[in-house]
Amino acid sequence: MSTGFATFTEEHEAFRRTVRQFVERELKPHATAWEEAEAFPRALFGRAAELGLFGLKYEEKYGGTNAGFFFEAVAIEELSKCGSGGVAAGLVGQATIATGPIHLFGTDVQKQKFLTRAIKGEWVGAFGVTEAGAGSDVAGLRTHARREGDGWVLNGSKTYITNGVRADYVIVAAKTDPTRGHKGLSMFLVEKGTPGFIVSKQLKKVGWRASDTAELTFEDCRLPADALLGDEGNGFAQIMGNFQWERLSLALGAIGSAEEILEVAIAFTKGREAFGQSIAKFQVTKHKLADMATELEAARQLTYHALRLHAAGEWALGQTAMAKKYATEMCCKLADMSLQLHGGAGYMMEYDIQRHWRDARLGPIGGGTSEIMNEIIAKQLGL
Numbered sequence: 001m002s003t004g005f006a007t008f009t010e011e012h013e014a015f016r017r018t019v020r021q022f023v024e025r026e027l028k029p030h031a032t033a034w035e036e037a038e039a040f041p042r043a044l045f046g047r048a049a050e051l052g053l054f055g056l057k058y059e060e061k062y063g064g065t066n067a068g069f070f071f072e073a074v075a076i077e078e079l080s081k082c083g084s085g086g087v088a089a090g091l092v093g094q095a096t097i098a099t100g101p102i103h104l105f106g107t108d109v110q111k112q113k114f115l116t117r118a119i120k121g122e123w124v125g126a127f128g129v130t131e132a133g134a135g136s137d138v139a140g141l142r143t144h145a146r147r148e149g150d151g152w153v154l155n156g157s158k159t160y161i162t163n164g165v166r167a168d169y170v171i172v173a174a175k176t177d178p179t180r181g182h183k184g185l186s187m188f189l190v191e192k193g194t195p196g197f198i199v200s201k202q203l204k205k206v207g208w209r210a211s212d213t214a215e216l217t218f219e220d221c222r223l224p225a226d227a228l229l230g231d232e233g234n235g236f237a238q239i240m241g242n243f244q245w246e247r248l249s250l251a252l253g254a255i256g257s258a259e260e261i262l263e264v265a266i267a268f269t270k271g272r273e274a275f276g277q278s279i280a281k282f283q284v285t286k287h288k289l290a291d292m293a294t295e296l297e298a299a300r301q302l303t304y305h306a307l308r309l310h311a312a313g314e315w316a317l318g319q320t321a322m323a324k325k326y327a328t329e330m331c332c333k334l335a336d337m338s339l340q341l342h343g344g345a346g347y348m349m350e351y352d353i354q355r356h357w358r359d360a361r362l363g364p365i366g367g368g369t370s371e372i373m374n375e376i377i378a379k380q381l382g383l
């Protein structure tokens with residue numbers, strides 16, 4: 001079935017073939033082993049960088065290609081089909097949340113130092129907002145940075161941080177003025193090896209198992225003045241600005257995964273026999289598959305609509321929230337329907353669908369929950 005007509009050009013599709021080849025040859029054959037090991041090789045960051053996957057929307061002077069959002073959308077869709085939600089999360093996270101804020105708010109010196117190395121895959125980056133006591137409620141963060149001499153002293157902790165264990169730097173959100181609510185938030189670039197920056201734990205997860213997800217602690221962590229990213233007190237606006245592409249990337253990842261889930265369901269039902277015929281021949285199965293394809297197409301078009309608005313420079317807050325919510329929930333629904341179509345096999349670890357089912361569940365939680373997306377949509381409705 002045709003997919004992105006009027007969204008992607010032949011150039012995008014040629015790039016899609018390149019990424020697909022990388023995924024098929026270098027990721028898929030190892031994905032199950034990496035999921036079981038709950039880790040993937042760091043060298044993958046270097047390989048993905050060689051293909052230009054981390055610099056698609058960044059300027060050439062920092063090593064990017066300035067190719068734009070549509071190219072990155074293609075990369076995200078294809079990476080999400082690699083057979084491991086964790087590998088996709090680690091690589092896509094580097095291209096999006098770990099570099100986006102530096103590109104948007106960093107000084108030229110910060111970009112030369114951090115962005116250039118991240119685009120080359122030399123440094124792995126992470127983005128640390130969430131804390132044990134505050135996720136959805138970003139203004140409620142407790143991590144704080146106080147001025148001391150020329151620099152800052154950072155104290156607090158972060159949790160659920162993707163790529164956090166092996167990160168060479170983490171973009172950390174912290175309160176710089178606890179009396180000013182969301183206006184008292186700022187962001188900092190914290191380098192690995194800074195005394196007081198501790199990786200306290202690697203967390204075990206239901207899905208996305210190959211990605212490293214960390215708990216981080218900052219104990220009197222002294223930062224230089226130029227660790228501040230963007231303007232002091234502007235952290236909340238920066239986080240919200242960065243969320244737009246993160247949410248779109250989660251929607252795009254859900255589209256890519258759901259395509260695979262549908263393919264898996266079709267292949268399995270064609271091959272499985274019951275009552276003397278392939279189960280794909282039962283009308284109820286055909287209708288389920290038709291419903292799945294329809295749901296996928298609806299989510300795709302909503303997501304591509306938000307993508308086009310974002311790429312055109314519009315602040316598409318409501319459409320992005322709708323796409324993120326709808327596409328990630330669609331992916332969970334399709335994974336569940338596909339698992340049901342597998343019967344008992346769907347519950348066995350040897351079939352891929354269980355991994356899709358576990359991985360998909362993160363979508364409506366990460367990058368802002370479905371409930372928070374509804375809050376945004378409701379505000380757009382004037383409620």
Ligand SMILES: Cc1cc2nc3c(=O)[nH]c(=O)nc-3n(C[C@H](O)[C@H](O)[C@H](O)COP(=O)(O)OP(=O)(O)OC[C@H]3O[C@@H](n4cnc5c(N)ncnc54)[C@H](O)[C@@H]3O)c2cc1C
Pocket residue numbers: 127128129130131133134135136137159160161162163205208213362365366367368369370371372375
């Ligand atoms: C695998 C994984 C990777 C992640 N990677 C990162 C990362 O790299 N960096 C990072 O900073 N964070 C990361 N996160 C954190 C993620 O963004 C948060 O988990 C998410 O935003 C939800 O926050 P929370 O877990 O604190 O849930 P809570 O905010 O405690 O929410 C709990 C429940 O309450 C609901 N709720 C909260 N507020 C409202 C409201 N106003 N109205 C209605 N319902 C509400 C929520 O929707 C949810 O159902 C990751 C999480 C996971 C699981």
